[in-house]
Amino acid sequence: MSGTYFAIMAALVLAGFFLGAQRARGVRGDQAGMLHSLPAYHGLYIAAAVLTVMMVIFVVGAPLASHYVVSQGLGAFDPSEVAEQLHRDAALRDIQNLIAGIYQGEPSDKLKAAAAAYSAASSLVYWGLNIFGVLAGAAVIFWGLGRITPELRARNQFERFVKYVLLASSGVAILTTIGIVLSVVFEAMHFFSKVSPIDFLFGLQWSPQTAMRADQVGSSGAFGIVPLIAGTLLITVIAMLVAGPLGLFSAIYMAEYATPRIRSVVKPILEILAGIPTVVLGFFAALTVAPLIRGWGQSFGLDVASESALAAGLVMGMMIIPFVSSLSDDVINAVPQSLRDGSYAMGATKSETIKKVVLPAALPGIVSAFMLAISRAVGETMIVVMAAGLAANLTFNPLAAVTTVTVQIKTLLVGDQEFDSAKTLSAFALGLVLFFFTLALNYIALKIVQKYREQYD
Template identity: 60%
Template sequence: MQTWTLMLALLAVMALAYHGGRKRAITSAGGAGRISTLHSLPGYYGFYAALWAGIPALLLLGLWLGIQDHVVTGLVKSALPAQTLAGLSDSELGLLLNDVKNLASGSIVGGTVTPAIQAAADHFAHLQRLANWAMWLLVLAAAVSGMALAWGRTTPTMRARNRVESIVMGAMFLCSSIAILTTLGIILSVVFESLQFFEKIAPGEFFLGTLWSPQTAMRADQVAAAGAFGAVPLFTGTLLISFIAMAVAVPIGLMAAIYLSEYAPRHVRSVAKPLLEVLAGIPTVVYGFFAALTLAPVIRAIGESLGLQVASESALAAGLVMGIMIIPFVSSLSDDVINAVPQAMRDGSYALGATQSETIRRVVIPAALPGIVGGVLLAVSRAIGETMIVVMAAGLSANLTANPLASVTTVTVQIVTLLTGDQEFDSAKTLAAFALGLTLFLVTLVLNVIALHIVRKYREQYE
């Protein structure tokens, strides 16, 4: 039986519990004319019964689905003949059990089907059917028991509204805790792997080294058994491309936001703003193709006509296209913030004799500066985290240079490169990706702290 069918049945039980709890509350009050004697509205009694029918059953269902496969697999494994398991390693045993599961579900089997494997597959299918029936019975029994318990507690004096609100508040607290714990788990996992990397590579070499060549050999007798992990070229390339992108996105995006919010007629704004925001919906691979096939050759041709040496993949091409991609982030957020400035501030400036441009420069922009800083920060984070455009337009060469016409790479591109394909997670090459990720996280955190300081400073001044 499908799990979604059980979910539909559980929803039906919860709906029954709601209507039954509501009706029981009205009956316990002495009829519809005496609802005022109830502590809470009848709907709260219905919600209370529905929650009692749904929450325990859902928890049981989640627990059952989490352990069912492990238990069934363990039982099938224990029932396999000893001669079948003799001499098998852990990986070979895993492949054998996978063949048993595929055979039971009717899928393609990689190995030879022996009578022992066929018997194990039949046993697995039988146990799965029993487990599914047991899951249905236990989950529906839990739902019905919770419904009956809630109906038995329904009295006119029961504080149904308070209990429902407490349950809902607890659910929201649980959801927020899951988000926080997930974030904490991600950070700790990155930190743990980074510490393993720094046990192999000195932090001074990583943060101060100027040569990045993480290729390592699989065996000690191969060439280049130890790579070079100086990350300065990666940081330099990231900052160079991000600087070019922000030099394009911030002025154009901010000026576009000022025009759309302060100068543009309504019919122009209604057309121009959606068209500008279309840029944010274009896939980054399309920007990458445009940078590699259109913009990069143009830059190379212009550079050669001026006698400059331009690489086929340059930081300038990637930065310009990335800046175009980021314009909607700056313009849209800045436009919303500028429109949120009270009209009374503009009117007061006009009353003192200021022109429209003076009002924008001296009143509107300073008042909207915290929001503009937030938009720029979001754009910076977007620029630092971009990968596809850099791969296609700037290349993979870790060159330590400030020349925008040269080929460079970024931290995110190297993270993808290091984790592509089959990797050994105990090698310095793979662990370097986590060290780069941790460094990128700390840089972003510092940017957020600086932006928060600026926002608080100006918010105190204008609020």
């Protein structure tokens, strides 16, 4: 239904645009006065009106139509048979399977009657919504054509429409963010009603497995987040020790030393790293880097785990090099050439100019690039799962197996889960901690940017 309706809407919007523009050209030719707006704006004015009306009809009518179709289909059953939501969903699925011809077994007479009622209601709603949309769109076109005069401020009207669309888009983005935060906060509060926040934030053991019966081992679980924070920080530090210097030095080279020909080749190759799927990098870490580190450690008599934080951190550092290098390169290129020329005029060398002038001037952008890379490293999951393991060990030994917050969130929400147990709800508490951690990084970056931007603006 929606596909046909949107096709009709697109056709009417285009028709409104061309008819409006043609009508405006005719008005301009018939009357001595000049049009306030170009003919194209008159067409856009009518097209925007058609789009608005038909979208309102769909947004309001589609849910009502769906509710009507479902109620007609389920009306063939006894109310007691579809009183519970689970039974309603099962009955509706059987109706849809029977209509699609994939129902297994012999359908009952009641199910056949329900399928017939559902199909008839669907057909009625399909034609009704499409016809109503066509009539409404055509009415808006005729209304708009009648309003086209030399005095019509079509451009102002269309720009006001665009402003409202942008405002609505911003509102949707803000409401989506608020909804995500509230959903995480409410579930986290539910978790903290079962587990003490003190034990969660300062506990030294993470074992969220809970048993079905109280007499089973581990029935209470252990939800101390400190081992997860330690593992997350350890892998992130290793990754940034790799990506930070390599990314920044490569950005300096490409921006200040490389010729245009070399830059045009090196920069795209370097940015290819950002497009490699993380699961591929995880395979590389697990099958190549981790065995090399283990063999190297054993040759020196070190006890290296088959899955280590060092292997995950090194490969993760490779992954986030483009985040540092590309953004830093753009920021360094944005530094005004007049600052460099002034430094050269004072007798400074190229390297001194870079250290004393270019990098301080570009520091806010470089800090932002580093914060983005850190956030990307904190949120990475697949590389850690495949190269660092799932063991929640409280250690800062890079040769040991560790896990991170995001890996545990993924593990806790795999498979069928009940969202009234502490084990599943702990994933939302971990997400809340991760949210505040990222928020703190953004706040620090903002303060640094504000401090140095005042100096170099």
